Amino acid sequence: MNHRHLLPDEIDLLVDDEVGFGVTPLKAHIRDCAQCRAQVEDARLVVGALEQVPHFSPSHTFADRVMAQVPVFVPWHVTARDTVARWLPQSRSARLAVAALATSAASVLTVTILWIATQTDVLLLASSAAGDQIQNFVYNSGRDVLATVFGDQMFAIIQHTGTVGIAAALLGLAAATGASIAGLRALAGVSSRRRA
């Protein structure tokens, strides 16, 4: 028998049912020491009573009141996934069929893209044709604008002077347009100041 009584933390070790080498001599001590045994039993009674303390329930509207103040936000990726899930068929066989169809379509598309990418001549021909089309469109549009603004006779003279003449006419047109806008704004400013 040990000649000293158990310390408070040693009593706690026994009350908490701790295990280990250090606990064995404590257990041996309380077998022989009535005073320490009584202390441990008292502490165990308190702990036993505490462990039977019940939970209390809040009112039945508690969850609703909490949820009224918790905005539930659905992230975009979850929305997208749910949308896909809605469109997918429910049965396993139908899902397999859809997966097979999608795989086939993706394969055909991939092969087509790869084939086009390897056809350099075709790509060059197509891009050249597209370039010509754009150039013609711009040229015709510019010519129509000049003919409308300057008239057909004047346009014929400008056209006769060549590229320099057309560029000068376009610049003159742009300058005249800018000057007109500036003049109109100045007039509008004067008019509003007079009203004020």
Add this chain to the structure above:
Amino acid sequence: MPPALDLLNLPDADVVVLAQQGRDTAFRELIRRYERPVFSLIYRMVRDRELAEDLAQDTFIKVLNHIDRYRPEFKLSSWLFKIANNVAIDHLRRRQLETVSIDGSPHAQTSDAIEATSFDVVGQQESALDELEARELGTAIERAISSLRPEYRSCIMLRHVEGRSYEEIAATLDLPLGTVKTYIHRARHELRRALEHVREGSE
């Protein structure tokens, strides 16, 4: 519409993931799981039912509004208890309400209010005598708990009502492990002394 989920059998971490995905039912499941422990902890701290509901509500709102910040390496319940303890302690500090009575809230003005805020502790024993003894011990232990210092109260509740380890309590309450052990030891000691007369009476 996403497929129906068996939320009841999912661990907390999985339910939290569903809540992070915006599933309303997952939020409600988390409330269902922890409303009683959280409310009980706060109620035993403040001893006023209406106030405890408000503080428990604040606790859940704080946690659920920041559910995206939850890290699965920690227990959700520890996070909830930490917030619950903080809101209760903050309230007690504001009101300087250190000790309370088992016989009703100190804010109760009428007899109805006193009755509504007094503890009703019923055991699960079968015989009338056992029930009477359990009720007496239950009431005595509630009274003894309510007379503890708030920090002892939260430690002892987490240890013996919620079954948390010393380490979990230390992490939950942001206290050193040694402090938690000391608080629990002192709380047990004070409870033992407070319950002596009940034990002596029953012997």
